[in-house]
Amino acid sequence: MDFDKKFMLRALKLSQTALPECQPNPPVGCVLVLDDQVIAEGYTQKIGGNHAEMEALNAYDGSMGLVTAYVTLEPCSFVGRTPACASTLVKSGIKRVVVAILDPDLRNNGKGIQTLEKEGIKVDIGVASKEVSEFLSPYLGKS
Secondary structure, three states, X not given: OOHHHHHHHHHHHHHHHOOOOOOOOOOOEEEEEEOOEEEEEEEOOOOOOOOHHHHHHHOOOOOOOOXXXXXXXXXXXXXXXXXXXXXHHHHHOOOEEEEEEOOOOOXXXXXXXXXXXXXXXXXXXXXXXXXXXXXXXXXXXXX
């Protein structure tokens, strides 16, 4: 199994930990990796709490230049009860984000990816998408 899929499957396992407290938000997992080692991880907290990306970023206090984030769902691009995760990732200094599936929510739906790429962050989409989609689909609205 390649490294990207291995770490995305870890993020998927974390996302399952978010249930049921995260609802109505989707259960998302995020793993930060440096030199092929997990350095931090997080999952969506209860409504109004941190999203998975923020949880993982808060758990790591080093330079983000060589870190890759593995996120089960496209980082949000809009501000709701929490800041936009895509913008938070940009501010962190990260250079690569791997996303399993796009968020079908019309407020996002590709906009999170655009935010990252516009700032020069390399984004890979579709890693372990089948496994992640099977788990996440029931929790994704199309607002």
